[in-house]
Amino acid sequence: MPSATVENYLKSILKLSMECERGEVPMGMIATSLGVTPGTATSMMKNLQKEKWLSYKSRKGVRLTPSGKKIGMIMIRRHRLLETFLVETLGLDWSEIHDEAEVLEHAISEKVLERLDIFLGKPRHDPHGHPIPTKNGIIRRLPKKTLLDSLVGTKMKIESILDQSPEFLNFAQAKGLMPGRMVTLVKNEKVADTIELQVEKMPKFSLGYKTAQKILVSD
Amino acid sequence: MPSATVENYLKSILKLSMECERGEVPMGMIATSLGVTPGTATSMMKNLQKEKWLSYKSRKGVRLTPSGKKIGMIMIRRHRLLETFLVETLGLDWSEIHDEAEVLEHAISEKVLERLDIFLGKPRHDPHGHPIPTKNGIIRRLPKKTLLDSLVGTKMKIESILDQSPEFLNFAQAKGLMPGRMVTLVKNEKVADTIELQVEKMPKFSLGYKTAQKILVSD
DNA sequence: TGCTACACTTTGACTAATCAAAAATAATAC
DNA sequence: GTATTATTTTTGATTAGTCAAAGTGTAGCA
Ligand SMILES: [Mn+2]
Ligand SMILES: [Mn+2]
Ligand SMILES: [Mn+2]
Ligand SMILES: [Mn+2]
Numbered sequence: 001m002p003s004a005t006v007e008n009y010l011k012s013i014l015k016l017s018m019e020c021e022r023g024e025v026p027m028g029m030i031a032t033s034l035g036v037t038p039g040t041a042t043s044m045m046k047n048l049q050k051e052k053w054l055s056y057k058s059r060k061g062v063r064l065t066p067s068g069k070k071i072g073m074i075m076i077r078r079h080r081l082l083e084t085f086l087v088e089t090l091g092l093d094w095s096e097i098h099d100e101a102e103v104l105e106h107a108i109s110e111k112v113l114e115r116l117d118i119f120l121g122k123p124r125h126d127p128h129g130h131p132i133p134t135k136n137g138i139i140r141r142l143p144k145k146t147l148l149d150s151l152v153g154t155k156m157k158i159e160s161i162l163d164q165s166p167e168f169l170n171f172a173q174a175k176g177l178m179p180g181r182m183v184t185l186v187k188n189e190k191v192a193d194t195i196e197l198q199v200e201k202m203p204k205f206s207l208g209y210k211t212a213q214k215i216l217v218s219d
Numbered sequence: 220m221p222s223a224t225v226e227n228y229l230k231s232i233l234k235l236s237m238e239c240e241r242g243e244v245p246m247g248m249i250a251t252s253l254g255v256t257p258g259t260a261t262s263m264m265k266n267l268q269k270e271k272w273l274s275y276k277s278r279k280g281v282r283l284t285p286s287g288k289k290i291g292m293i294m295i296r297r298h299r300l301l302e303t304f305l306v307e308t309l310g311l312d313w314s315e316i317h318d319e320a321e322v323l324e325h326a327i328s329e330k331v332l333e334r335l336d337i338f339l340g341k342p343r344h345d346p347h348g349h350p351i352p353t354k355n356g357i358i359r360r361l362p363k364k365t366l367l368d369s370l371v372g373t374k375m376k377i378e379s380i381l382d383q384s385p386e387f388l389n390f391a392q393a394k395g396l397m398p399g400r401m402v403t404l405v406k407n408e409k410v411a412d413t414i415e416l417q418v419e420k421m422p423k424f425s426l427g428y429k430t431a432q433k434i435l436v437s438d
Numbered sequence: 439t440g441c442t443a444c445a446c447t448t449t450g451a452c453t454a455a456t457c458a459a460a461a462a463t464a465a466t467a468c
Numbered sequence: 469g470t471a472t473t474a475t476t477t478t479t480g481a482t483t484a485g486t487c488a489a490a491g492t493g494t495a496g497c498a
Contacts, residue, residue, distance in 0.1 A: 005455065027476060040456055042477055047454090059463070059476060090334040100331055107326035112319055115309040224485065246446060259486055261447055266484090278446060278493065 002053075004106035007075050009034060009044060010053060013064060014072030024061030073137040078105040078113055080126035080133075085116055087127040094127040094178075095169035128169075129160030129179030129216070145219075147185065147195065147212040155184045156217035163214045176202040177215060221272075223325035226294050228253060228263060229272060232283055233291030243280030292356040297324040297332055299345035299352075304335055306346040313346040313397075314388035347388075348379030348398030348435070364438075366404065366414065366431040374403045375436035382433045395421040396434060 002010070012033045016025045031041035045056040053068030064072060082101040086092045092100070108116075114135070117123075124140070125131055131140040143159055150156055158181050161172055172178065176199035186204060187196035195212050198204045207215075221229065231252045235244045250260035264275040272287030283291060301320040305311045311319070327335075333354070336342075343359070344350055350359040362378055369375055377400050380391055391397065395418035405423060406415035414431050417423045426434075 003454075028474095031476095036455090037457055038476060039458085039478075044455080086331065090331060090338060092331070092334065096330075100328055103326045103328075104323070107322045109319055109322075111315075112305065112309065112311070112323075115311065119309055222484075247444095250446095255485090256487055257446060258448075258488085263485080 002051075002071060005044075006048065006051075006053075007071065007106055009048060010064070010068050010072040011075035011079070013054065013062060014069060014076065017064060022061075024057065024063050026061040030062065070137055073133050073139065075105055076139070077133045077135070077137075078108055080130055081113060081116055081120065081123070082108065083126045083128070084120055084123050084132070088120060088123075094173065095166040097127065098164050098166075125160075125179065127179075128164070129158070143216050143218050145217055147183070147197070147207070147215045147217055148209060150185050150217065150219075152185050152188050154219060155182055156219050157181075158183055158215060159218050160216040161214065162216065163211075168211075168214075172215075175199060175205055183217070221270075221290055224263075225267065225270075225272075226290065226325055228267060229283070229287050229291040230294035230298070232273065232281060233288060233295065236283060241280075243276065243282050245280040249281065289356055292352050292358065294324055295358070296352045296354070296356075297327055299349055300332060300335055300339065300342070301327065302345045302347070303339055303342050303351070307339060307342075313392065314385040316346065317383050317385075344379075344398065346398075347383070348377070362435050362437050364436055366402070366416070366426070366434045366436055367428060369404050369436065369438075371404050371407050373438060374401055375438050376400075377402055377434060378437050379435040380433065381435065382430075387430075387433075391434075394418060394424055402436070 009030070013025055013030060016029050016033060020029070027038060027041055027045070030045070031038045034041065036044075045054070045062055048054050048062075048068070049056045052065055053071065054062050054064045056062050079101045082104050083094075083097045086097040086100055087094055117135075123132060131142065133139040145156075147156075158177060158179050160179060161169070161177065163169070163172075175197075177183070177197075182200045184198045185195060186198050189195070193209045194206050195209070196204055196206050228249070232244055232249060235248050235252060239248070246257060246260055246264070249264070250257045253260065255263075264273070264281055267273050267281075267287070268275045271284055272290065273281050273283045275281050298320045301323050302313075302316045305316040305319055306313055336354075342351060350361065352358040364375075366375075377396060377398050379398060380388070380396065382388070382391075394416075396402070396416075401419045403417045404414060405417050408414070412428045413425050414428070415423055415425050
């Protein structure tokens with residue numbers, strides 16, 4: 001029923017509402033995240049409210065209704081299952097799958113998606129370590145801990161990569177920064193805004209604080 | 220570059236031009252085949268001509284240019300490879316794949332398609348026996364011979380099913396009328412407009428003339 | 439040769455999605 | 469507590485794709 005455009009809006013709003021834990025998602029974030037002008041976002045919010053997918057309070061922001069949340073969650077599931085398929089089955093690189101999935105997610109039916117899920121063995125994460133929601137919209141929460149929130153000398157398991165840009169993903173792959181790998185924090189140079197890392201069987205390397213926060217880990 | 224709508228138009232026009240071997244494809248056929256009103260088809264033809272995908276002569280019809288033909292052929296390839304994937308890999312029934320492929324064909328990139336082609340082992344037909352064009356747009360011609368064009372008593376190989384409707388495909392499957400199976404023409408009752416068939420290891424059954432022409436065969 | 443169907447084209451209207459630019463409001467600084 | 473800045477909303481316009489209904493052209497028949 002919802003158009004591809006509406007699916008994108010609802011998915012983005014859901015992701016924003018899960019990230020920045022505030023009551024409403026502000027207009028500006030929505031416009032930025034969808035790459036449209038603020039006016040476009042405002043007018044779309046009115047349509048989405050009319051369809052009961054969210055409630056919109058002028059100059060405050062937007063909150064998804066259960067039906068809006070459901071559609072958003074379905075889109076996340078489609079996106080991540082498709083990304084998994086593209087890497088696991090077709091052998092594409094994890095840096096090139098996001099844009100492909102961004103389009104395919106609007107074209108795949110529930111029936112085909114469920115077959116794909118079975119074919120893939122009901123995976124629980126996509127190639128970037130992001131959890132895949134169940135058919136019923138249940139999603140595992142990501143750990144909060146980033147590379148920055150750990151002590152020098154501890155060995156951690158990489159859980160998830162938050163940055164989706166091809167450039168960063170290529171870099172991360174080259175350094176061994178991939179979900180499942182073990183990594184040790186060798187040094188933390190507060191003054192230099194830098195940490196030094198060692199991924200198992202790989203040479204050491206450095207990462208800025210800002211970038212380090214994009215790698216989620218568990219011990 | 221072309222929108223999904225344009226892709227559908229060019230694919231349909233190409234298929235029509237291959238079926239009814241006439242110089243130009245008439246407007247009426249285009250409108251019918253796309254399920255739009257004649258006026259819509261006319262105005263779209265002007266746009267497509269502007270983009271140099273075809274030449275349009277008012278009240279005569281339309282002929283694809285090489286670049287239009289190329290896009291149409293790419294769409295046929297995408298559609299048929301996707302149908303093959305849906306049946307071979309995901310196990311959907313051959314009666315339910317057409318509509319799925321009709322949507323997915325606009326969402327899959329060349330890169331993913333080529334991976335899919337390799338994954339499937341470069342198939343030469345889709346599940347209905349239709350030839351899959353090569354990457355360069357070369358397509359095998361279908362045999363002209365239908366079930367009607369054969370003599371009583373001869374055994375033939377089923378090559379292709381031209382009717383795409385789920386109802387007919389379900390019926391055909393139940394009777395064993397599928398590409399690759401051998402069939403014998405048992406009787407031809409001209410006055411009753413009917414032929415009687417026997418597919419190997421299956422009970423005999425009858426088919427009207429009109430329907431019989433939708434099954435292509437070779438000896 | 440004129441008439442009648444049918445095929446096709448034109449016209450005017452509509453919807454979804456978008457932008458640019460102007461207007462309004464809220465937040466922050468001083 | 470005003471002035472400046474940032475955010476959001478309005479307004480007016482555009483584009484792609486569509487339909488309904490009215491208008492036009494033509495092929496074949498009378
Ligand atoms: Mn998308
Ligand atoms: Mn992802
Ligand atoms: Mn299509
Ligand atoms: Mn087919």
